[in-house]
Amino acid sequence: MIRVAEEARVDEVRPGYEFLSENLNFSDACVVAGLSFVAPLSDIMGALGNKVSA
Numbered sequence: 469m470i471r472v473a474e475e476a477r478v479d480e481v482r483p484g485y486e487f488l489s490e491n492l493n494f495s496d497a498c499v500v501a502g503l504s505f506v507a508p509l510s511d512i513m514g515a516l517g518n519k520v521s522a
């Protein structure tokens with residue numbers, strides 16, 4: 469998906485509500501690729517995944 473976004477020269481990725489929206493590796497990969505990830509970033513998602521810290 470990141471390759472396609474780069475080829476299409478888009479600036480941001482909105483993963484929707486499926487599995488990519490909660491994939492910590494995917495959100496980090498988007499940031500590394502210079503794409504804006506239009507969803508909570510991995511540190512926020514990681515905290516929300518932990519009931520004690522959430």
